[in-house]
Amino acid sequence: MALELISSSKSFGGFQKIFKHSSKETGCSMTFAAYIPPQVAAAADGDTSKKFPVLYWLSGLTCTEKNFIEKSGFQRFAAEAGIVVIGPDTSPRGCNIEGEEDAYDFGTGAGFYVDATEEKWKKNYRMYSYVTKELPVVVAANFPVDPSRQSIFGHSAGGHGALICFLKNPGQYRSVSAFAPISNPSVAPWGIKAFTGYLGSNQDAWKQYDATHLIGQYTGEKVEILIDQGGADDNKANQLLPQNFEEAAKIAGHPLRYRDQEGYDHGYYFVASFIGDHFKHHAKFLA
């Protein structure tokens, strides 16, 4: 479980680090980003038993662990709140699977946070288990985090990932939020492509990774979900389908704060504009 430090840069009094480690779930080496807020070093001088809350960030298609840490400006808010922020890469890489580099929306950079069952992909493409099981154990073993205070959020395919990780694991995460999530992947082109490739043609299997389906089955505490969606996001009407999730949440009686943000597109300028609100949202639950 040894971690290799790739880089470390001081930011807002804390440190933005990137690590690499060998993953059992994905059968390859994985990188992840870890922001360590200034309160951690301050505590290490005194009370070393102090543990900090941890917030997981999942990025979207084409991303590595770098997009969020370089473009969102989140470190200011993590430093203020004293929250450790972990952001994994979005897929296994370099597994020598035929076709893995052929598309921006499938294979490398597009693990889609599922455990593949199709023969070609099932050995390595296990991002669901990597994010929900292996990575939290690695993080708890290497950083002073309190595993009873974790939450999750993400963007686009990573917003889909955050919603399903939360909804499939009642009690594991205290809260969830998303920017422009792929909300109903079973009926949207990106989702259909990923699910067909990783899970095969059985649509019952797809539903187990579809937030719009899962919210009706969720048995845990109904904590409010925060979703921000850009009103000028070209993907909204055909890929993201937030209205389907909104409708399903209403039927399930699950509180949802859905905000249509007029004029914003799908990119990280949009994420950066509202990232502070998402930290406020999670800090309430992680206190």
Ligand SMILES: N[C@@H](CCC(=O)N[C@@H](CS)C(=O)NCC(=O)O)C(=O)O
């Ligand atoms: N049209 C884009 C689709 C991919 C995309 O929009 N990716 C989003 C997440 S779904 C992203 O975060 N891209 C990287 C970035 O903006 O830094 C492409 O072909 O690259």
